Amino acid sequence: MNWGSPAEFFAMGGYALYVWGSFVVCAAIMVMEPILARKRQKDILRTLRRERIAEELDNQ
Amino acid sequence: MSNRLINWFKFASPQSFYPLAGRMIPWFWALTAVFGAIGLWISFFVAPTDAVQGEGYRIIFIHVPASWMSMFIYLVMAAWAGLGLALNTRLSGMMAQALAPTGALMAFISLWTGAFWGKPMWGTWWVWDARLTSELILFFLYIGFIALQAAIDDPRRADKAGAVMALVGVVNVPIIYFSVKWWNTLHQGASVSMTKSPSMAQTMLWGMLVMALCFWMYSIAVALMRVRAIILERETHTEWVRELPEVKE
């Protein structure tokens, strides 16, 4: 085991800014990217649904 | 053999690839989570403190996989692009388009973590080291590819123009890397040796490999998500899109 206490873990032997600065930004990107991809999918699905409804109304 | 060929072409149509991708995505996310958990556990709790770099070296566990992925994704993107030009399949261009933003982000992560690693180790945020510089140029190439595709309205033309650009880029990447390396060795003042110590612990290597697998699975999952959206955007006015359950509801 490398760490005696949680505080020691977060301090990263004095390199906290660099280690967490890297990992947090990496994690943020890897959370944001799928969310944006998901949003893109939802947006296009909403447009498609709307078009379908408009078409059905036209046919009636 | 011919049977297999037909099967492959069947999945090469957006119509059959769309639901297939939808079924694969959760599996790749699950693998991302598993490899990510194991990889992070190794990188923070199993891998010992480095004798020279202290705890700061732990950045390597995301820096190296991100760099690998940024290069690998460019190759895969160019391969899809070449396939699209050669066989004129619609899906290839969409795959290349879906991969580009992920590759660009990987290059960005690699640059960002490189800077955060360089600051404590070398004392500066940026060093004109051959690898860092090549990574920066790779990032520019990704941005160029994305900008070119975004600027062309006709999707078929965007695919083909992007494909030519990706192939030109892939021919140039080794030349650029070699020239930057050459340039770097001539300007001794700025060069900093980044070669790893030969005694790199076995656990560090394992951590890096598992994290690389995690990044790999992540890239596939997110590219598949994006390609599904692109398929719908491109095929808006086709019958099969209209008949999709998620559109009908």
Next chain:
Amino acid sequence: MSAFLAIVRRDLLLAMRRKSEVLTALFFFIIVVSLFPLGIGPEPALLKKIAPGILWVAALLSTMLSLNRLFATDHADGTLEQLVLSPTPLGLLVAGKIGAHWLTSGLPLVLLAPVLGLQFDLDTSALGILVVALLLGTPLLSLIGAIGAALTLGVRGGGVLLSLLVLPLYIPALIFGAGAVEAHISGLGATGHLSLLAALLALAAFFAPWATTAALRIALE
């Protein structure tokens, strides 16, 4: 071959009729190079050190300026479609256009560079190396730039996009071109750089017209 020469002659004639466009790119080159001493200070030792890099970067940028017109005017008046439909191989015609582009934008830079180099206190032998490096490098710029010009033909915001696509690909030319002069000044000898530059030129002369042709066909279909 006669088709190649015919295209070169035609493009040169057109360039002569629109002298201002050629001259603008040239003056851009002169102005950019002259701005650096004003921004950095007149210290000869420093200027001498940065001269190759500055001259090369300015050459890249001024080549970018003229690349836009390489296919755009022919595209606008329909000549390009005629060229694509003509029985002569398109690669040959494209090579002719690239050659003419080099003669109107690359060659003047090569001739001007030694004069500008004097401003930076470069001695005669360094100026000679600079001219040779530019002589090998500027055709390379035209060749690679033609691919970008064909890809961005008729595209929104083509000019800026073109620089985004092409400038990263110019980096090897910049490194070996500027490096040749620098290596010569520091006494290392420029042969290695120059032969690598020549190798790149040979490679580009082989592949670039072909890639440009593919890109043009895509743009016109």
